[in-house]
Amino acid sequence: MKPVFTIVYIILSVFLISACTNKKVENVVEKDIPKTEISVEINKNEESIEGIYKTAECDISVEITKNKDGYQYFLKTNLRKVKGKATFSTNESGEKYLVLEGIKWDEYEGDISNEEENDSLADSKPKHELEIPVGIDASYGKDTLTIQNYGNAMNSYTKISECGLKYIQLVKK
DSSP states (O other): OHHHHHHHHHHHHHHHHHHHOOOOOOOOOOOSOOTTOOOOOOOOOOOOOOEEEEOSSSSOEEEEEEETTEEEEEEEOSSOEEEEEEEEEEOTTSOEEEEEEEEEOSEEEEEOTTSOSOOOSTTOOOOOOOOOOEEEEEEEETTEEEEEOBOOSSEEEESOTTOOOSEEEEEEO
16 A cells, blocks of 8 residues: 555646646747748657756755666765666656665665554563665656655655655756
8 A cells, every 4th residue: 555655645746746837938039030941849758867967955966877778876965975877767657757766765664554553561562663665756848857755654764864854856057
């Protein structure tokens, strides 16, 4: 169930972010074109995810480069520098994602919604250690990577503790 909630949060955040953008499309109008000339508009359909992404709120940057095997990343914060493989994918609904593989989450308590209400010491059983997930996923939309950095009371986690934002938006520079 945990991955389902994570996917739902990511999808909702992408919809929220895309609904809040209010960009106007500007059309190029050329005047005084002789009737013998033809003006052709070329649309670039393929976006390049390569580049350096930064956020103004925190000291975090991600550089995405392409190599013969796919993509790789270089994550830099004020506490760490990490290199690794970046996997770019598109889901069934057309949403684009980038997974920064090999980055261990800073904290993970898992789904705590099913814990018993009685937390007394007499009834306590040794809890098994949860394995901290590895890999940070980011939704990609128009030169922006969005990372959901932490969960909620029912699914507590922190991916990058160097930034206290719930959603880290890294914009391509």
